[in-house]
Amino acid sequence: MPRNEDRRVKRTKKAMTEAFAKLLLEKPLNNISVREIAETADINRGTFYLHYRDVYDMAEHLQNEIFDKFNEIVDNHEPKNSSDYLFPLLAELFNLLSENAALAKVLISKNGDAVFVDKLKQVIREKCFVNIREELNIKNDDEFDYFYNYIVSGCIGICSAWLNNGMREEPKEMALLAERLIKNSALTYGDLD
Amino acid sequence: MPRNEDRRVKRTKKAMTEAFAKLLLEKPLNNISVREIAETADINRGTFYLHYRDVYDMAEHLQNEIFDKFNEIVDNHEPKNSSDYLFPLLAELFNLLSENAALAKVLISKNGDAVFVDKLKQVIREKCFVNIREELNIKNDDEFDYFYNYIVSGCIGICSAWLNNGMREEPKEMALLAERLIKNSALTYGDLD
DNA sequence: GTATGCTTGTTGAATAATAGACACATATGA
């Protein structure tokens, strides 16, 4: 993968992605044609095929791209002690969200992909919550499951509200808010700070 | 003039124009560099020179383009009888404005070009107001001058308010509003309807 | 059936935009 893409490539990919997201807000994936994407993105239809095989290929690539970036961020944050760990991680995640706003908005929405969202949840559970569970000493599996799902679903709720409100707050502000809510939830089981 | 420009040309010209307008909102023309425009527009600096000689050449071309379109619209509307004449003309003019919003905004603003605005006013006076003057039978030159300036300056005020409010109204709504105000002003001298 | 219209992949040739370099000018400050 050439990490240094030509300006032109970045531009057309961005245009295509936004067109795709826009269309996906209106209708399901299988009703979206290459022609529509090209037209909405204001690019030549042939150009589409220089990048993707078809609409499904495009959807897959876009999901994988975001998923990879998501994983990379999570992996780059060693969960040493939870009080210093949470905020930097959240800040970068909200950044990622804002950089992919149009697409993220639609992935959460009704035409979005619930399977994809679940994949992300799973990552968080396995990589981020393991330590927290130990710290809080939650032994009961069910109890942990409720606790974990409450927080993650809550965060997704915050995200979709932010995206739908036109993202008037800075990513960092959102990270701060989320951190506060999460830590308060953790107080149910003891103090993280 | 090739009326059918390549998509790419339209795109880069649009990007350059918007970058130019954005910069001109912050500082006067002589403080704007080619480098800045290219950077803001996210294009290669060399690309700029494929279209314009320098920043002044660009400014001149942009003004002329708008001026020509403005003239074309005015010329395409024969002022037969004033009641059917006004609205279609205004609608097209507000359309032109919305299509060139970023640039228009700055041309009216403090870093804008008062000479340019005066050129437009002159066109309106000579091509649009001649008939109205006859219809209303305004003999006194000074009186006509006040009448004409009141209306035209008023319309410019509407335009700049619209542009600064984020253009929430449709061009046609604005045309309707302007028409009503103009016709009411005309009532000072008789009835245009 | 077949006519009609629309989407799809794919092509070839033309062209606009790219990165990167260059010499030159101008300013700024040590």
Added chain:
DNA sequence: TCATATGTGTCTATTATTCAACAAGCATAC
């Protein structure tokens, strides 16, 4: 005075995108 930095205008080779056309597939309606 020399060094450093920044903007300018121009160039070359390379590449991404464009337009226009094509045959093929698939539906709908007549």
